[in-house]
Amino acid sequence: MTIREKLIKIRDDSGLSQQEFAEKLEVSRQTVARWESGKSQPSSVQVIKICKEFGLDANALLSDASDLKELDPHKDDAQPEKNSNVKKALLPAAIALLILIALIGFIITIIYGVKDASFDTTATVWIIAVPQNTPMIVLSLFLGAFIILLTVLLIYLIKRGKK
Amino acid sequence: MKKFFIAAACVILTLFCFPSSACTEKENDNLGLFVFLSVRMKGNGDGTLTAVAKNEFALGSAPMPITLTLYYSANHDGLTNMTETETVSSEGLEIFETAEINYEIQSEGFYCAQISYFVKGEEKFLRSAVIGYDKQGNRTE
Missing domain, CATH: 1.20.5 (Single alpha-helices involved in coiled-coils or other helix-helix interfaces)
Structure with a gap:
């Protein structure tokens, strides 16, 4: 797919007329018409502006890749x-x-x-199927798990804060 | 965060697996992961006393056979000197199920409710406090 075809596709996908497209890029409607007819090509500054306006990757716009999806402004993000x-x-x-x-x-x-x-x-009594039949073992295990959970959460929050 | 939650889930699963693996069917036919039993007693103020045994919560267990007994003594001198007034048995107390004794008070004195149950073939007891009631079923002590 040529850059001419890609420009037409971008404009069509955006639902803009040549005039609106031109205004967005601060060029004349005739310039856009010349790009789309293949009589001229956008300058590097204009390519950067197109990419910036439509959220495109400059490489994808300038390459010969035929897959227009590469030009999808939202694809990578x-x-x-x-x-x-x-x-x-x-x-x-x-x-x-x-x-x-x-x-x-x-x-x-x-x-x-x-x-x-x-x-x-x-x-009340908790009858628990552990060898010593003591609820304290299970309770301490649960509390231990809870402490681990909170510690990991705290570490995560500290790391996030540093970022 | 994803790894953290997976790790947390593993820890919790391990906690559940540990006690369940410690108990084999041979050791105890009834006890699953755990059972939470309670015994309560109150005077109703109408000349009766109520003792309630309840399977509050159970996980992975079969119905819990229990025996609820109400004891009486004229004096507050320990459970050994108390006499049995009424007994009710349950072949299997399901989760949230209760066994109840409604006793008509014959004479003022001290009462205590007890449940007996078996863990790994061994009989165990859970007793309430010894409470004094008058003949109307009002708490005296």
Whole structure:
């Protein structure tokens, strides 16, 4: 695909007339007509301006590549931007999850507190299938995992802050 | 962050696998990962006493057989001197299921609720505090 064809394609894809295209690039309509007819080619300064205006890669515009998708102004940027958005959303999601877990624990504790208050005495036991049958082992493992989780989150936040 | 969440998920899964692997079917027929049992007691103020045993939460376990017993003593001198007033048994207490004793108070004194259950073939007990009630079922001590 020649640069002439690529320019026509860019203009068509943008839905601009030759006049509007020319105004955007601060050249005359005749100049655009000459580019599209192949009578002349944009100068290097004009190529940079076209690329800047339409978010294109200059190499893709000047190369002989026939695949017009290469000229898609959003092609290269879209994926990293999407990944970046996902990364940005992960931290609030993780924090929201931790808050939700804490909130559920808080509500359950209140429910149990209210329930226990209606009785004169309450005794409870966790029967856990570990060799020593002690809830403390499992509790300490869970707390350990929670501490690791928070530490990793803190390290991540510090690293992010440095960036 | 992705690696972090995968690592966190692995840790949590390991925590669940550890206790479950420690318990074989041969060691205990009923106990799964864990069971949370409770025993409660209250005077109703109408001459009755209620003792409740509940399977509060269970994970991976079969119904938990328990026996709920209500003990009475005229004096507060320990569980050994208390006499059994009423007993109710459950062949298998399902999750959130309760076993209950509603006892009509015969005389003022001290009461205690106890549940017995088996863990790895060994009988274990969970007892409430010893509480004093008058004949109307009001707490005295």
